[in-house]
Amino acid sequence: MDPFAALHMAAQAAALWSALLLLLMLVLSLLVVRQRQTHKVEFGDGEVPSLARAIRAFGNAAEYVPAGIGGLIALTVVGAPPMALHIAGAMLLLGRTIHAVALSRSHAASALRAAGMLLTWLAYIFQIVALVIFALI
Template sequence: MDANASAHAAALWAGLHLILLLVLSVLVTRQRRKHHVEIGDGGVPALNQAIRAFGNATEYVPAAMAGLALLALVNAPPLLIHPIGAILFAGRLAHAIGLSRSTSATLPRALGVLATWISYVAIAAALLFYAIP
């Protein structure tokens, strides 16, 4: 297995997730400036939603990125890393869109959570598989 190809696969998904986090962060900043709120949510629902969309992504993305990086380190094939990264990214994007549009339970939020959990299970199972010599 080409370790370099595995690292490139993990790097792709880390880069895309960092861009997603940056976009969500910019959306929080825009709401803060629009409503003149420096800390907290100021009781502004749109700001609270932006904060939670960013916060939720920061709660899930780092651990998944660490898992993908470890999979690259143990030379997991890119054909394993890419689908997991894609499912996670699609899930995180769907969740962020759903949460940004509504505080209610929505289909994008539900699909986002499901995709995230599937990714977590896949990463955990793959790491356990590669941990056994």
């Protein structure tokens, strides 16, 4: 395959997963705004548990998604195959979505929340290993 075509396909994969992760961030942000409007809270969480959970779900995603997107971009730059980007992107999006849903429902620890975090860490580990491999070959 033409190297430029391969790079283009990897860039498309990175763009797809970045867009989906940004969409997740937008949805989580809109859920915070909706809670703020519902409970008439302009700043902080107003000691409203559902608002506090929405804020934390967005904040947690904001802590993990940017590095994941950075990893997708770096994988593209080092010439990783598109399938590697699809695997990393899918794991990260699924992990962050599962975690956000679980966290939005309850502050308490849960198997669903743990599964979302584990999947996020696996996406990070996959990206780390792939980046090291493609950086050395």
